[in-house]
Amino acid sequence: xxxxxxxxxxxxxxxxxxxxxxDAARRGRSAASRRLFLRSAIGGVAAASLTACRVExxxxxNYRELSKDELGAIIARLEKKHTERYGKQVRIGxxxxxxxxxxxxxxxxxxxxxxxxxxxxCVKENNQSRSHPQIHxxxxxxxxxxxxxxxxxxxxxxxxxxVPRPGHFYMPVQCHQCRHPPCTKVCPVGATWxxxxxxxxxxxxxxxxxxxxxxxxxxxxxxxxxxxxxLPADEMNPDMHYLGNRPRPKGVVEKCTFCIQRVxxxxxxxxxxxxxVGARKFGNLLDPxxxxxxxxxxxxVFVFKEELGTEPQFYxxxxx
Amino acid sequence: MRLRLRRSSWVPAVxxxxxxxxxxxxxxxxxxxxxxxxxxxxxxxxxxxxxxxxEGIFPCSQCHEGPGDPTRRELGVHEDIxxxxxxxxxxxxxxxxxxxxxxxxxxxxxxxxxxxxxxxRLCGQCHGDKYRDWRAGIHGKRVGExxxxxxxxxxxxxxxxxxxxxxPVKPEPRPLRPxxxxx
Numbered sequence: 001x002x003x004x005x006x007x008x009x010x011x012x013x014x015x016x017x018x019x020x021x022x023d024a025a026r027r028g029r030s031a032a033s034r035r036l037f038l039r040s041a042i043g044g045v046a047a048a049s050l051t052a053c054r055v056e057x058x059x060x061x062n063y064r065e066l067s068k069d070e071l072g073a074i075i076a077r078l079e080k081k082h083t084e085r086y087g088k089q090v091r092i093g094x095x096x097x098x099x100x101x102x103x104x105x106x107x108x109x110x111x112x113x114x115x116x117x118x119x120x121x122c123v124k125e126n127n128q129s130r131s132h133p134q135i136h137x138x139x140x141x142x143x144x145x146x147x148x149x150x151x152x153x154x155x156x157x158x159x160x161x162x163v164p165r166p167g168h169f170y171m172p173v174q175c176h177q178c179r180h181p182p183c184t185k186v187c188p189v190g191a192t193w194x195x196x197x198x199x200x201x202x203x204x205x206x207x208x209x210x211x212x213x214x215x216x217x218x219x220x221x222x223x224x225x226x227x228x229x230x231l232p233a234d235e236m237n238p239d240m241h242y243l244g245n246r247p248r249p250k251g252v253v254e255k256c257t258f259c260i261q262r263v264x265x266x267x268x269x270x271x272x273x274x275x276x277v278g279a280r281k282f283g284n285l286l287d288p289x290x291x292x293x294x295x296x297x298x299x300x301v302f303v304f305k306e307e308l309g310t311e312p313q314f315y316x317x318x319x320x
Numbered sequence: 321m322r323l324r325l326r327r328s329s330w331v332p333a334v335x336x337x338x339x340x341x342x343x344x345x346x347x348x349x350x351x352x353x354x355x356x357x358x359x360x361x362x363x364x365x366x367x368x369x370x371x372x373x374x375e376g377i378f379p380c381s382q383c384h385e386g387p388g389d390p391t392r393r394e395l396g397v398h399e400d401i402x403x404x405x406x407x408x409x410x411x412x413x414x415x416x417x418x419x420x421x422x423x424x425x426x427x428x429x430x431x432x433x434x435x436x437x438x439x440x441r442l443c444g445q446c447h448g449d450k451y452r453d454w455r456a457g458i459h460g461k462r463v464g465e466x467x468x469x470x471x472x473x474x475x476x477x478x479x480x481x482x483x484x485x486x487x488p489v490k491p492e493p494r495p496l497r498p499x500x501x502x503x
Binding site for chain 2: 113114115117119134159160267273277278283287294319
């Protein structure tokens, strides 16, 4: 069918020209209702901009499309908002990836005792929701030694007076920061992507909460804020990164970022520093002297679900 | 520099052993971090303060004057250490690691003296593979900066030298199951 170009009406607003085969009565009604709708919609936008709601929040843009000044303004506004809300001075960093750095993470399965210290250090560092929803970026799986790494014999809900329990070993799972991340491919709005230093990040202001990424992730590493996150003000970590641990709104997805607010400033992730048995290793894969490279070169290393071709930057190894 | 580190359960007397190192390094202000570093570590590596001794136990020469009886026997002192001692205890006793002439230092199999701050050299005599991994950053733990200054922990920060196996710990609470969360 031939389509006609919109014509400009006497008020200067574009009104679509109806197809010629439409009957006159119907045309009249539909044109009137459309005009009514447009009028009310324009009125609504004008009203919104007059009130506290800002235009840039309404017509926000993706993190990667924002200019330095625009991002600076957004960060300043967020810092002010969170400082007021939580009653302590918040700093939201925006440190870029460092050239020549590709992060790698090693986890020694022969050492991990399943104590879950890493889980709670992560929650504290990264401002996760404490309960309802309870969000943990790290899940520690208890597995049977006789079955080896086998998800059909894995239990994340183990309770014990003492760990390690005889006959079991422990396998913490968190975001693997894949080189071919299935989660970023399926995002319909481009709210999650892989940074040049290897970290897969999420723009919480761009995420629409469709959770496609969660179903795409073969490691179950992504978490969803089903309700307004609960973050007690006195436990809030005010040292933040825009793409990391800043407070999340309800209805967005989040996950491990290797503690982007720490590692982009040269520090170890929180889980590495808390581990009481030194099972967690972190460093730059491009630096031949780094600990992670020493692990890669001298130990038995594997990646989880290698057959999927996700090529994680998170490696499991056995030091003994 | 003081680190707040999680340690496995310790016998106080063991703290004593490592604490000697602290006193030795701290009191005379003689050994700088550079002096104490294992030779093949990079300049960014800093040794953590050894855990403190039990109060008043160091220097050992306060009580131990000159060489004692070198034959293995039950002692009337250090009962707690003797009770906890589980480190090839079939074949070894105090003076295999503590020097008989000078109790304020440790003693290698060769007879060479080693200060408490370099106790890893003593451990490395038998645990060569762990020593090698520790120097490369694979065994043990480092805290600080992955590309800058980092503090490495000594063997005795995590292992009780008289009973080095890790003791089981109570795990943190399990996560909530989905059906336990409020809707």
